[in-house]
Amino acid sequence: MRDWQPFLGLPLWVWLFVFPTLLALYCLWQGPKAARLLAPIWKLLDRVYRISGVIAACFMVLILLLIIAQMVARWSSMTFPGSTEYAGYAMAATSFFALAFTLTQGGHIRVSILLNLNQSTKLWLDAAAMLVAAITATYFARYAIKTNIMSQVLNDRTQGQDFVPEWLLTLFAMFANSPTRWEEMWAKTGSDWVYTPVWLPQLPMSIGTVLLAIAIWDYLIRLLSLRETQIQGEVLE
Amino acid sequence: MSELYATAIFLFVLFTLLGGSVWIGLALMGVAWFGMELFTTRPAGDAMITTIWTGSSSWTLTALPLFIWMGEILYRTRLSQDMFRGLAPWMRFLPGGLLHTNIAGCTIFAAVSGSSAATLNMVGKMSIPELRQRGYPEFMIIGTLAGAATLGLMIPPSLTLIVYGVTINESITKLFMAGVFPGLVLAGLFMLYIMFWHFTYKDQRPEPEPTMPLLTRIAESRFLIPLFGLVFVVIGSMYLGYATATEAAAVGVVGALLLSAMQGSLDWTTFKEALMGATKTSAMIAFILMGAAFLSLSMGFTGLPRALAELIDSYNLSPVALIAVLTLFYLILGMFMDGLSSVVLTMAIVEPMIRSAGIDVIWFGIFLVVVIETAQVTPPIGFNLFVLQGMTRHEIGYIAKTAIPMVGLMLLMVVILVIWPELATWLPENIRKGPGG
Numbered sequence: 001m002r003d004w005q006p007f008l009g010l011p012l013w014v015w016l017f018v019f020p021t022l023l024a025l026y027c028l029w030q031g032p033k034a035a036r037l038l039a040p041i042w043k044l045l046d047r048v049y050r051i052s053g054v055i056a057a058c059f060m061v062l063i064l065l066l067i068i069a070q071m072v073a074r075w076s077s078m079t080f081p082g083s084t085e086y087a088g089y090a091m092a093a094t095s096f097f098a099l100a101f102t103l104t105q106g107g108h109i110r111v112s113i114l115l116n117l118n119q120s121t122k123l124w125l126d127a128a129a130m131l132v133a134a135i136t137a138t139y140f141a142r143y144a145i146k147t148n149i150m151s152q153v154l155n156d157r158t159q160g161q162d163f164v165p166e167w168l169l170t171l172f173a174m175f176a177n178s179p180t181r182w183e184e185m186w187a188k189t190g191s192d193w194v195y196t197p198v199w200l201p202q203l204p205m206s207i208g209t210v211l212l213a214i215a216i217w218d219y220l221i222r223l224l225s226l227r228e229t230q231i232q233g234e235v236l237e
Numbered sequence: 238m239s240e241l242y243a244t245a246i247f248l249f250v251l252f253t254l255l256g257g258s259v260w261i262g263l264a265l266m267g268v269a270w271f272g273m274e275l276f277t278t279r280p281a282g283d284a285m286i287t288t289i290w291t292g293s294s295s296w297t298l299t300a301l302p303l304f305i306w307m308g309e310i311l312y313r314t315r316l317s318q319d320m321f322r323g324l325a326p327w328m329r330f331l332p333g334g335l336l337h338t339n340i341a342g343c344t345i346f347a348a349v350s351g352s353s354a355a356t357l358n359m360v361g362k363m364s365i366p367e368l369r370q371r372g373y374p375e376f377m378i379i380g381t382l383a384g385a386a387t388l389g390l391m392i393p394p395s396l397t398l399i400v401y402g403v404t405i406n407e408s409i410t411k412l413f414m415a416g417v418f419p420g421l422v423l424a425g426l427f428m429l430y431i432m433f434w435h436f437t438y439k440d441q442r443p444e445p446e447p448t449m450p451l452l453t454r455i456a457e458s459r460f461l462i463p464l465f466g467l468v469f470v471v472i473g474s475m476y477l478g479y480a481t482a483t484e485a486a487a488v489g490v491v492g493a494l495l496l497s498a499m500q501g502s503l504d505w506t507t508f509k510e511a512l513m514g515a516t517k518t519s520a521m522i523a524f525i526l527m528g529a530a531f532l533s534l535s536m537g538f539t540g541l542p543r544a545l546a547e548l549i550d551s552y553n554l555s556p557v558a559l560i561a562v563l564t565l566f567y568l569i570l571g572m573f574m575d576g577l578s579s580v581v582l583t584m585a586i587v588e589p590m591i592r593s594a595g596i597d598v599i600w601f602g603i604f605l606v607v608v609i610e611t612a613q614v615t616p617p618i619g620f621n622l623f624v625l626q627g628m629t630r631h632e633i634g635y636i637a638k639t640a641i642p643m644v645g646l647m648l649l650m651v652v653i654l655v656i657w658p659e660l661a662t663w664l665p666e667n668i669r670k671g672p673g674g
Contacts, residue, residue, distance in 0.1 A: 003280065057516045060302050067299065067487040071480070084296040087483070092294035094302055095527075098520030107517040108260045108524060111574060115258040129258045136263045139270070143282035147290065205290060 016138050020217045021131065028224040035225040045218055046104065052211055053101030059093040059204075066090060082162025082196075089201035096208025100215035106231045127223055134216040141209035148206045152199040163193040164200065172200060240540070243275045247539055261578050265528025272535035279538075285531045292530035293523060296483070297403055302519035303486030304394040308350035309511040309518075310493040312359055314502045316464065320345065321363040323458030329446045333431035336373055336381055339364050340431070343385035344392060344424045345461075348468040349489065351396035352518075353613065356389030357382065357624050365629060372443035376639050377434060379625060383636065384427050384643025386621055387610035390576070391420035393472055394486065397609065400522060400577055401602045404529060404584045409482040410475050411665035415599045416606065417472070418660050422653065423607070426646045463499065467492040476668055522577060529581035536585040546589040556594050557655060563587065564608050564651060571612020575620055579609060603661040604654055611647040614640040 004012045027034040070083040102108055115125055150156075170189040174182055222230040250271045254264035266285070273281035292298075320342050328337040342360040350356055361382050368378045390397045393413030402409040435442065449457075471489045474480040480488065497503040536542055549559065570579045591601050613621045616637045625636050654661060 053513065053516060057512045060306065060512065060516055063299050063302060064487055064490055067483055071484050087299045088294040088296045091299045094516065095293050095520050095523035098516045099524060102517045102520040105517060107521045108262065109521060109575060110258045110260045111255050112258050113573060114256055125258060132254065132267065133259050133263045136267045140266060143286045147283065147286040201294065202290065
């Protein structure tokens with residue numbers, strides 16, 4: 001277990017893996033009582049997943065528009081530099097933003113032969129599978145964030161011909177800085193277009209994977225407190 | 238010996254996670270992580286994200302959501318009714334009668350949709366009740382539908398071929414073109430089967446349809462003409478090199494929107510449903526691909542693919558024998574997994590094998606689709622069977638029995654592909670080079 005620096009005195013993995021597991025166990029013990037307590041949070045989270053799904057859909061429309069723009073540009077013998085990169089970024093954004101939403105809608109597939117074998121073992125196998133899934137997804141999210149931050153620190157730029165306006169970068173960078181520095185940041189922002197820094201298109205990856213991890217922990221907890229899967233309409237093959 | 242030990246652990250984890258009903262994308266990531274930790278000292282997490290980011294932000298992949306979206310839009314139109322009404326007057330004359338609408342309908346819808354379940358739903362929704370009403374035997378209605386729906390993955394666009402192409406880094410346009418003739422030949426085989434039934438079981442034939450004047454026939458099929466137009470634009474633009482696969486998909490989405498607007502079935506609700514449905518399906522596949530990208534990186538470190546390729550080499554198997562072994566392997570795998578997952582799971586191992594045996598990878602893609610689709614109509618896990626079960630309320634055993642002749646025909650198709658590989662390789666070799674490249 002290298003690469004897990006301490007956070008508030010405890011190694012990061014305790015925060016990421018042990019505490020959510022303990023919370024899930026607590027909900028298993030409390031049952032419906034925990035469910036009543038958590039119901040408002042579940043409602044809120046479901047809304048978050050849905051919004052993220054809608055954002056994903058918007059990016060899909062964006063892919064279509066980018067590709068049409070590229071074709072139109074080619075027919076009228078103009079160039080649209082970086083169009084393939086932009087479409088690639090939109091593709092990544094579509095996939096990552098939709099991960100959690102798809103999960104809660106039962107859209108992701110899994111092999112369910114053992115799951116359907118027997119009703120009494122179904123709950124426990126499902127819970128075990130979700131725990132493994134939650135840990136893997138959390139690991140995924142943790143490294144997505146790390147890579148995202150490293151891209152920013154190393155000032156990693158695109159290999160392609162795609163540019164973004166500086167103000168867009170400042171807009172997103174605002175959230176990573178304290179409000180006292182905002183004025184200074186905007187003062188330094190020119191009207192130029194710069195080569196896309198990789199951290200910007202990687203933001204959806206960080207957000208999407210974090211949401212996925214939260215969604216799996218969330219649905220594991222729902223499963224344990226209600227003793228029944230809460231994923232609607234799952235396609236079980 | 239410790240290498241062997243580690244490989245055993247690796248495989249054990251693989252089967253435990255997949256069998257233990259962890260979502261396939263995450264299961265693949267988990268296995269890949271084990272592989273990295275067991276076989277290398279490279280930091281697993283960082284390598285994982287680099288691979289996944291490169292894979293999921295690739296331009297080639299953008300064809301996937303667009304083709305899914307196109308299918309979703311058309312799925313929500315009144316195409317299903319129009320298809321039956323438009324095709325029926327033309328199929329009347331063939332021996333076997335309206336049963337051919339199942340095959341023709343599936344072939345046409347396959348050319349605008351990349352999934353066999355969608356094709357099945359779309360065609361079956363209308364043809365099952367209509368054919369029943371006309372007194373065709375249930376056994377034939379369901380069997381031909383189960384078989385013909387598999388054309389959804391053969392005839393371009395095909396989601397499985399996109400996934401295959403992205404996984405092994407081959408041109409999706411070429412793969413699509415390779416699927417055209419084998420798809421048509423397979424459709425032809427199904428039609429021959431219907432004719433065979435017609436001449437063998439004379440007592441099962443229903444009453445012949447009343448004749449219809451030519452003008453009425455054309456009027457009945459007026460809705461099919463724009464659909465044919467869309468098919469020709471999408472496939473033609475790829476063949477003539479005017480558009481890459483992604484661009485053809487974009488044209489397809491726009492065309493599908495126009496078509497459904499023309500029919501009057503496009504409103505905000507259907508648009509939203511189609512878009513959200515496409516987003517979900519696309520995310521589901523993208524997620525599996527993320528896991529697969531990391532797994533194939535990790536698999537490379539385990540040395541498993543190389544060892545297996547060497548093993549196959551040492552047996553001195555001829556390509557035909559290798560194909561026979563792989564057919565059996567994929568049929569068995571298909572009993573437990575869906576088609577997409579079995580492609581991504583195995584390609585890291587199978588790709589070096591087929592390349593070293595000198596098998597054309599484009600041809601292999603088509604072979605793979607036929608075999609995987611065969612597995613989709615054989616029990617215990619056959620997705621098409623489940624869809625049909627939902628539609629007809631028959632027992633799965635009965636549906637599987639109706640599909641057995643189709644399974645035979647599809648295996649015959651594998652033999653045909655082996656004997657005449659040009660069927661798959663000729664068209665992609667003759668694509669015109671266009672500005673899109």
